[in-house]
Amino acid sequence: MSWPIRLVLLPWLALFALANTAAPLSFTLDAMGSDVTAKVAFFGLASKTARFPEMEGTVQIVPGEPERAVIDVTFDATALEAPDRTTLRRLRGEKFFWVERYPEIRFVGRSLNLESATRGIVAGELTARGVTLPQVLEVEFDRDPLTASPGEAIGFTGEMTIDRRDYGMTSYQIIVGNKVDISLRARMVPG
Template sequence: MRIAVAAAMSMAMAAPAGAITYHVDPAHARVRAKVGFFGLGSKTALFPKVEGRVALSDRDAQGLTLDVSIDAQALEAGDPLTRSRLRGADFFDVDRYRHVIFHGSSMTRTGPHSAQVAGTISARGVTRPATLAVDFSRDFAAMTGREPVHIAASTRIDRRDFGVTAYPLIVGRQVTIAIDADLMPGRE
């Protein structure tokens, strides 16, 4: 609960002066988490309820504040049994930990419209460092904060780092997270 409250407060804070701000369009944002299953295939969970904001510094190429909140209670999966297990105490434990939070605090540009965003992921009451590889649909030089921007981002985590250790012989340790979202012009 503290993480969700801290994230909500962080998202409500005003962007620094001179920042180019965007908010995540909840109608056009999806997060997918994919994990190996029996070493032969994979299982994917979809998180359709995502909200957040991004503030890019117009003065500092590395300046960034990114806060994204994912509603784990809205988790969807390929079948009811998998959905129930993923929402349960062995995995996301959504009754105790409703949100998964990503907070990005710095950005290293890797191309005209790509970057590495360093920050943290908080899930199940645990916070760990994480880096997102992000592709923006626009060149950084063309971003003014007045036009929509599409992002595709990904990272990989070890589920054990967040206390998710159930079914170690069936479910893989590495989870690939993919974010697909439209960012809309700033909203304070």
């Protein structure tokens, strides 16, 4: 192929390549269909669960490149719910979430490693009480997010375990376990 023909074809090939590059799938978390719970051992015999019912977030997944996915979820620590008034007061106070000073908790996932069409690992960072640490969220989608139809909502659940001491929550160690199991249930709507 001659040099002038290549010069004419090159812009067309570049346009074709750009047209075939998949646009990211963008989702917004449906606050009514989403929540976060945190469960911790209590006296080594039972457990207590706190709930964070108010959250917002976005998810972007690039078809063919899930490792470029971005999940950004913020939940309102001031809306925290607990099984009784004493637990609620303590969790909202300075020794735990200190919601007056740190009203939000945030997870930002920077990559999605799919192990199957509906299961994967999101590597990211969790910020609580002003401390940001790397964490891994194990996720399961209710359908393959990479082949979802345009306009289709997708549900997913996520699980992670953290050590509360890493986030400055060191009180009541004899009574309250150090490991916290966090569960995220989310409904993502296009947008």
